[in-house]
Amino acid sequence: MDIKIECDSFQCEARGNGDVELIISGANLDGFVGADEIVSEYSADTLLDEMDNEDIIKHLESQGYTVTED
Secondary structure, rough: OOOOEEEOOEEEEEEOOEHHHEEEEEEEEOOOOOHHHHHHHOHHHHHHHHHHHHHHHHHHHOOOOOOOOO
8 A cells, every 4th residue: 555644753663574664643644545545455344343333324324224223
């Protein structure tokens, strides 16, 4: 994934495997990372686990589904 962000500061550290670790503070991702990039990086289960249940229910109901609680 390619990411362009605005931030207050960052710190980098080289890893033994050739990767670089970035520690970013005060980042603003709004408008810089597209939803399609996020979705392609994570499974549906992972994304749904991070979402509020009320948001999921509202979305399903807007698609014509009826959601009930057992």
